[in-house]
Amino acid sequence: xxxxxxxxxxxxxxxxxxxxxxxxxxFEAELNIDDKPRSxxxxxxxxxxxxxxxxxxxxxxxxxxxEAAGPQLKLIASFSNGIDHIDVEAAARKGITVTxxxxxxTEDTADxxxxxxxxxxxxxxxxxxxxxxRKGDWEGWSPTWMLGHRIWGKRLGIIGMGRIGTAVARxxxxxxxxxxxHNRHRVSPQTEASLEATYWDSLDxxxxxxxxxxxxxxxxxxxxxxxxxxxxALMQPTSYLVNTARGGVVDETALIKCIREGKIAGAGLDxxxxxxxxxxxxxxxxxxxxxxxxxxxxxxxxEGRIDMGEKVIINIxxxxxxxxxxxxxxxxxx
Ligand code: DGY
Numbered sequence: 001x002x003x004x005x006x007x008x009x010x011x012x013x014x015x016x017x018x019x020x021x022x023x024x025x026x027f028e029a030e031l032n033i034d035d036k037p038r039s040x041x042x043x044x045x046x047x048x049x050x051x052x053x054x055x056x057x058x059x060x061x062x063x064x065x066x067e068a069a070g071p072q073l074k075l076i077a078s079f080s081n082g083i084d085h086i087d088v089e090a091a092a093r094k095g096i097t098v099t100x101x102x103x104x105x106t107e108d109t110a111d112x113x114x115x116x117x118x119x120x121x122x123x124x125x126x127x128x129x130x131x132x133x134r135k136g137d138w139e140g141w142s143p144t145w146m147l148g149h150r151i152w153g154k155r156l157g158i159i160g161m162g163r164i165g166t167a168v169a170r171x172x173x174x175x176x177x178x179x180x181x182h183n184r185h186r187v188s189p190q191t192e193a194s195l196e197a198t199y200w201d202s203l204d205x206x207x208x209x210x211x212x213x214x215x216x217x218x219x220x221x222x223x224x225x226x227x228x229x230x231x232x233a234l235m236q237p238t239s240y241l242v243n244t245a246r247g248g249v250v251d252e253t254a255l256i257k258c259i260r261e262g263k264i265a266g267a268g269l270d271x272x273x274x275x276x277x278x279x280x281x282x283x284x285x286x287x288x289x290x291x292x293x294x295x296x297x298x299x300x301x302x303e304g305r306i307d308m309g310e311k312v313i314i315n316i317x318x319x320x321x322x323x324x325x326x327x328x329x330x331x332x333x334x
Contacts, residue, residue: 004320006026006027006028007027007028007051007052007316007320008027008028008030008049008050008052009023009027009028009029009030009050009051009052009054009077009316010030010046010047010050010052010053010054011023011029011030011031011032011054011079012032012037012038012043012053012054012055012056012058012059013035013037013056013058013079014031014032014033014034014035015031015079015305015309016302016305016306016309018306018309019305019306019309019310019312019313022309022310022313023309023313026313026316026317027052030046030050037058037059038059040060040065043055043059043061043065044065044068047065047066047068047069047070047073048068048069048070049070049072050072050073051072051073051075052073052075052076052077052316052319053073053075053076053077054076054077054078054312054316055076055078055079055080055085055086056078056079056080056085057080057082057085057296058085059085060085061076061085061086061087061091062087062090063087063089063090066087066090066091066094066096067090067094069094069096073096074095074096074097074319075096075097075098075099075315075316075319075325076091076096076098076099077099077312077315077316077319077325078098078099078100078101078312079101079308079309079312080100080101080308081100081101081102081104081105081299081308082100082218082246083098083100083329084218084219084220084246084248086098086329088329088330088331089331089332092330092331097319097325097328098328098329099312099315099319099325099326099327099328099329100327101307101308101311101312101327102163102311102327103163104304104307104308104311105298105299105304105307105308106163106164106167107167108298108299108300108301108303108304109164109167109244109298109299110164110168110170110171111171111298112244112270112294112297112298112299113164113168113171113214113216113242113244113270113298114168114171114172115268116242116244116269116270116292116294117151117156117168117172117175117177117212117214117240117242117268118151118175119268120240120265120266120268120290120291120292121148121149121150121151121212121240121265122148122149122151123148123289124292125286125289125292126146126289127146130146149238149265151175151176151177151211151212152175152176152177153176153177153178154177154178154211154212155177155178155180155209155210155211155212156168156169156172156177156178156179156180156210156211156212156213156214157180157181157182157200157206157207157209157210157212157213157214158179158180158181158182158214158216159181159182159183159203159213159214159215159216159217159226159227159249160182160183160215160216160217160218160245161181161182161183161187161197161216162183162216162217162218164216164244164245165181165183165214165216165217166187166191168214168216169181169195169197170195172214173195173196177212178196178198179196179197179198180197180198180199180200180206180209180210181197181198181199181200181206182199182200182201182202182203182206183199183217186199187199203226203231204231204234207231207234207235208234208235208236210235210236210239211236211238211239211240212239212240212241212242213227213235213239213240213241213242214242214243214244215227215241215242215243215244215245215249215250216244216245217245217249218245218246219246219248219249220332223248223249224248224249225248225249225250225251226249226250227241227250227251227254227255228251228254229251229254229257229258232250232251232254232255232258232263232264233258233263235258235263235264237262237263237264237265238265239264239265240264240265240266240267240268241255241264241266241267241268242267242268242269243268243269243270243271244270244271244298245271246271247269247271247272247273247274247275248273250273252272252273252279252282253279255267256279256281256282256285259285259291260285265290266285266290266291266292267290267291267292268291268292268294269282269291269292269293269294270294270295270296270297270298271298272296275296276295278293311326311327314326315327315328
């Protein structure tokens with residue numbers, strides 16, 4: 001690539017310093033040092049002139065925006081695993097290649113899913129607040145104080161047994177949970193055996209039988225509100241829901257109602273339907289210690305973000321070297 005003109009690459013958000021340094025070396029990189037989210041007008045203007053757009057989950061790259069792109073825009077190399085913010089079909093129609101950054105945030109996301117699985121039944125956030133809110137004024141241990149619920153021996157139902165779902169299952173098995181899962185396809189007999197996992201073809205039936213539900217499927221039109229009011233009502237009153245996938249997979253209004261009415265014991269959520277806005281009713285439930293809320297930070301490790309940046313760089317370089325980038329995302333089959 002050294003003798004060739006460097007591609008003009010527009011990066012929508014601040015990335016870790018080592019990634020930005022490398023991008024500057026390799027490309028004509030337009031960075032966003034201030035990390036101020038780009039407006040739609042700024043995105044339109046960029047797409048009219050740059051060769052590569054590097055958006056992330058906070059940008060909405062829809063069909064209208066893609067239509068407005070100039071003929072020089074060849075690649076949308078997203079700094080993200082999920083690609084629900086990009087209209088991949090519209091990009092394909094326009095001959096624009098789309099890539100993402102799979103694999104490198106699997107383990108970090110699974111760690112946080114596990115933390116959320118523990119957090120509500122074991123009253124983790126509530127316990128931490130006892131000391132800080134009371135400024136150290138704590139009466140001390142008592143046999144009947146701060147009792148949560150054991151997770152060892154309980155049944156975990158994983159929705160979506162892809163990379164992250166499987167990584168959650170590995171951790172949960174080590175914590176003594178029995179693994180149940182629902183997926184479009186059954187995983188290999190070897191994976192099932194190593195996880196001692198039970199496959200449920202029917203999501204409805206699984207929901208009625210597990211103690212904790214972990215949402216790990218991608219956000220697609222087919223998974224929008226997969227956890228609908230009807231399905232949430234199938235869960236047991238002692239059960240918990242954990243979501244580290246995308247807010248839209250769960251009907252948030254119905255979830256709030258179920259928890260309020262005691263139809264579900266609680267939830268641990270890292271993602272929300274209208275990010276960055278969080279439903280005030282969820283915040284109220286958090287104050288009542290019914291839910292633990294995190295600000296979409298499951299994959300937020302510096303190591304993971306650098307790995308993501310490296311993937312973006314490899315995808316761009318491979319494309320401009322005339323090859324198929326390793327993380328090309330194809331339009332979904334109808
Ligand atoms: C992604 O990359 O899709 C993640 O949601 C970021 O945490």
